[in-house]
Structure formats: structure tokens, C-alpha cells
Amino acid sequence: MSRLLFEPITLRGMTARNRLWVPPMCQYSVEAQDGVATDWHMVHLGGLARGGAGAVIxxxxxxxxxxxxxxxxxxxxNDEQRDALAPMVAFMQSQGAKAGIQLAHAGRKASTYRTFEPDHSGTVPASDGGWETVGPSAVAYPELAVPKALDHTGIEGLVAAFQTSARRAVEAGFDFIEIHGAHGYLLHQFLSPLSNTRDDDYGGSLANRARFLLQVVDAIRNQIPEDMPLLVRLSAVDWVDNGLTIDDTVQIVQWLTEYGVDLIDVSSGANVPATIPTGPGYQVKFAEIIRQRTGVPTAAVGLITQPFQAEHILATDQADVVLVGRESLRNANFPIHAAQVLRHKNPPTPIQYHRAYR
Ligand SMILES: Cc1cc2nc3c(=O)[nH]c(=O)nc-3n(C[C@H](O)[C@H](O)[C@H](O)COP(=O)(O)O)c2cc1C
Structure with a gap:
């Protein structure tokens, strides 16, 4: 039996050792509130890389x-943030993993209390370190503050901010960049008619709603080296009537490929509250549809927790990469475990630990 999970994958000039990657997962752990990575991030990210992942985002x-x-x-x-990330990137790479970073803007879902704050939830007021949020339109996410609609100057400023952050990511040594276009954050807010009610050239038609994302992609693609892969995470559907559909997303992906995106990380939902039929691999079908209809490589994510389940997704051509999130938090050595279960002859075990695996 072929062991597809442990076959390398090449995107532009980058070859990852396997196709079992760790998706981005917020740690909400910058206690100084200055955006600078801490020891927690080093141990968290370093542990995931040491555990055998092909890439950690x-x-x-x-x-x-x-x-x-x-x-x-x-x-x-800023440069201080870049310089704090650089040694973490180097350590992840020393463990054989490729290092990616998800660049994001939360838009109308910014300035919220972190998920594990004991006494608070929702929007953080200015008196507690919060700030005024922005969005495509003055339409709030339920129970969060009403955002200020961005004007053209604001949009241009954010395109430039994405581009400058991408430059810093390159300087920090990252192997690739993922743009966060999913989960109801700013770029998804523009894409979805549920949060974007603008009547200028950033609203209305799908082409207009995709304009901001495409401008961000274009700016980043022109900033980073030619051989560096660029990924975009999308919410394939909004899971509610009148929201984004899979047909919309297929069209958006076709445009993204024209702008030089190399892989689509296919998630779903979170722009508006919705009832989502979750279960093992519940979003994989979207990765498969996008891959089949556009020819673009995809990553599947969402309740993928078992080695044979992950292998099956690749063996049946549903995706090119499998992302394992919460299971990686439970077991940072999941890729090593998967390699053993799949009887791969060369598990990604750190040499220092070889005596434990004899
Ligand atoms: C603690 C935590 C933090 C997360 N933070 C992010 C994030 O920063 N960006 C993102 O796109 N998704 C984020 N997600 C979603 C995951 O990347 C992933 O898509 C989701 O957990 C489903 O995969 P899983 O079932 O393997 O965990 C987060 C999930 C968790 C559990």
C-alpha cells in the first residue's frame, strides 16, 4: 500500500517532507498585548514541528x-514581532518541518475577549484595552460591536499592511504564507453578501466582493520570492441561505489561481451563526469539489483525527494535504503515531528519541 501521507509535496520551490500539516491555531498567549511571540509560542510550535508534521502554520x-x-x-x-518569530521559524525548520504563517485581519470580529477569559466574552471595550473595529459595512456580527465601514483609503492601507507583513514574514525566514480569507474575518466579510452590503466597487457582484482579497493576494505575490508558495484559507460556504455557496467559492478560487495562489486551505463557516452538520471529515467534500473543478491543490481540514482517515482522503484524491488541528494539540506527535499505524518505514522521529521507538 502506498503511504501517501508520507510522500513529499512540492509547491513552487518548497518541498515538505509529508502531507500531514498543522493548521493555524490561535494561542491568545501574548500577555504583554504587544503582538510579540513568547516562550509559549516557541514550545508550542517547536513541539508540533518535532512531532513530525510536514509543515506547521x-x-x-x-x-x-x-x-x-x-x-x-x-x-x-513591526520588526520586534518579526525578530521574535525568526528563532521559532529556525527551530521548526531544524526539526524538518516547513514553517508557514497565517496573515490575518479580524475586521468586525476583532477586539474580542479571548476564548478562555474566565469572566468576559464579546467585544472588549476601550476601557479594557479594546478598539473600534472595521468591516466592509456597518453590519455587526451578532452580539459584537458595530464596525466602521472601511473607505477606499482604509482598504488601500490594509492591502499595504498585508504586503508589509508578508515582507517581514519572508525576513523572519518563513517558507510560505497563508492568507486568512475564512472564518468570518475581514477578507471573508468582504466576500460574503451577509456582511458586505456595500454599493461601490468592493460590494454587490461576486467580482466586486472578491476585489479586496485579490488585491491582497496580488500585493503579497509581488512582494515575496517567486519560489515561495502562497496559500489562501477560505470558508467554502457560509452554511446559511443567501450566503456564500460552493459555486461562488469555485469562482473565487479560479480568480485566485490567476493571481498566483498555489493551494487552497478549505474550511467553512463562521461569518454568521449557523447550524453546521459536523462529523468526521465534514468539510473534506469542499476540498474535493474545489480540487476537481479548478485543478488547484487543496488542503482538507476539520475533524480529521485518525491515520487511516487522513490517508484515505489522499488516496481517494479528495485533497493534496491533510491538516490536523485539535488532534495535534492532544498529541503533538500525531504524525509519528500515524507513520507507525500506517507502517511507514521511516517515521519522522527526532533522532534524540530513537531509543523510545526501537
Ligand atoms: C485553539 C484553536 C485555535 C484556532 N485558531 C485558528 C486560527 O488562528 N486561524 C484559523 O484559520 N483557524 C483557526 N482554528 C481552526 C483550525 O485551524 C481548524 O480549522 C479547526 O480546528 C478544524 O480542524 P480540527 O478538527 O482538526 O481541529 C483554530 C482552532 C482551534 C482549536
Whole structure:
């Protein structure tokens, strides 16, 4: 039996050792609230790389202070933040993993209390370190503050902020960049008619709603080296009537490929509250549809927790990469475990630990 999970994959000039990657996962652990990565991030990211992942994608990292989901998010809007990430990138790479970073702006879902704040939830008021949020339109996410609609100058400024953060990501040594276009954050807010009610050239038709994302992609693609892969995470559907559909997303992906995107990380939902039929691999079908209809490589994510389940997704041509999130938090050595279960002859075990695996 072929062991597809442990076959390398090449995107532009980057070859990852396997196709079992770790998706971005916010740690909300910048206690100083300055966006600078800490020892926690080093141990967290370093442990995941040591555990055998083909690539580890650093959590949603804000391109401006106002783009943070919570005050404790990572940022990449200054050089101090870049310099704190650089040794973590080097360590991940020393463990054989490729290092990616998800660049993000939370838009109308910014300035919220982190998920594990004991006494608070929702929007952080200015009196507690919060800030005014922005979005495509003055339409709030339920129970969060009403955002200020961005004007053209604001949009141009954010395109430039994404581009500058991408430059810093390159300087920090990252192997690739993922743009966060999913989960109801700013770029998804523009894409979805549920959050974007603009009547200028950034609203209305799908082409107009995709304009901001395509401008960000274009700016980043022109900034980073030719051989560096660029990924985009999308929410394939909004899971509600009148929201984004899979047909919309297929069209968006076709445009993205024209702008030089190399792989689509296919998630779903989170722009509006919705009832989502979750279960093992519940989003994989979207990765498969996008891959089949556009020819673009995809990553599947969502409740993929078992080695044979992950292998099956690749063996049946549903995706090119499998992302394992929460299971990686439970077991940072999941790729080593998967290699053993699949009887791969060369598990990605650190040499220092070989005596434990004899
Ligand atoms: C603690 C935590 C933090 C997350 N943070 C992010 C994030 O920063 N960016 C993102 O796109 N998705 C984020 N997600 C979603 C995951 O990347 C992933 O898509 C989701 O957990 C489903 O995969 P899983 O079932 O393997 O966990 C987060 C999930 C968790 C559990």
C-alpha cells in the first residue's frame, strides 16, 4: 500500500517532507498585548514541528493592531514581532518541518475577549484595552460591536499592511504564507453578501466582493520570492441561505489561481451563526469539489483525527494535504503515531528519541 501521507509535496520551490500539516491555531498567549511571540509560542510550535508534521502554520497573525481577534494575538506589523518569530521559524525548520504563517485581519470580529477569559466574552471595550473595529459595512456580527465601514483609503492601507507583513514574514525566514480569507474575518466579510452590503466597487457582484482579497493576494505575490508558495484559507460556504455557496467559492478560487495562489486551505463557516452538520471529515467534500473543478491543490481540514482517515482522503484524491488541528494539540506527535499505524518505514522521529521507538 502506498503511504501517501508520507510522500513529499512540492509547491513552487518548497518541498515538505509529508502531507500531514498543522493548521493555524490561535494561542491568545501574548500577555504583554504587544503582538510579540513568547516562550509559549516557541514550545508550542517547536513541539508540533518535532512531532513530525510536514509543515506547521503559525496562528492568525495580525497585520495591524486593530486586526487582532483579541489583545493577546500575535502580530507582524513591526520588526520586534518579526525578530521574535525568526528563532521559532529556525527551530521548526531544524526539526524538518516547513514553517508557514497565517496573515490575518479580524475586521468586525476583532477586539474580542479571548476564548478562555474566565469572566468576559464579546467585544472588549476601550476601557479594557479594546478598539473600534472595521468591516466592509456597518453590519455587526451578532452580539459584537458595530464596525466602521472601511473607505477606499482604509482598504488601500490594509492591502499595504498585508504586503508589509508578508515582507517581514519572508525576513523572519518563513517558507510560505497563508492568507486568512475564512472564518468570518475581514477578507471573508468582504466576500460574503451577509456582511458586505456595500454599493461601490468592493460590494454587490461576486467580482466586486472578491476585489479586496485579490488585491491582497496580488500585493503579497509581488512582494515575496517567486519560489515561495502562497496559500489562501477560505470558508467554502457560509452554511446559511443567501450566503456564500460552493459555486461562488469555485469562482473565487479560479480568480485566485490567476493571481498566483498555489493551494487552497478549505474550511467553512463562521461569518454568521449557523447550524453546521459536523462529523468526521465534514468539510473534506469542499476540498474535493474545489480540487476537481479548478485543478488547484487543496488542503482538507476539520475533524480529521485518525491515520487511516487522513490517508484515505489522499488516496481517494479528495485533497493534496491533510491538516490536523485539535488532534495535534492532544498529541503533538500525531504524525509519528500515524507513520507507525500506517507502517511507514521511516517515521519522522527526532533522532534524540530513537531509543523510545526501537
Ligand atoms: C485553539 C484553536 C485555535 C484556532 N485558531 C485558528 C486560527 O488562528 N486561524 C484559523 O484559520 N483557524 C483557526 N482554528 C481552526 C483550525 O485551524 C481548524 O480549522 C479547526 O480546528 C478544524 O480542524 P480540527 O478538527 O482538526 O481541529 C483554530 C482552532 C482551534 C482549536
Amino acid at each position: 503559525v496562528e492568525a497573525t495580525a497585520v495591524t493592531p486593530e486586526g487582532r481577534i483579541s489583545p493577546q494575538d500575535l502580530g507582524l506589523w
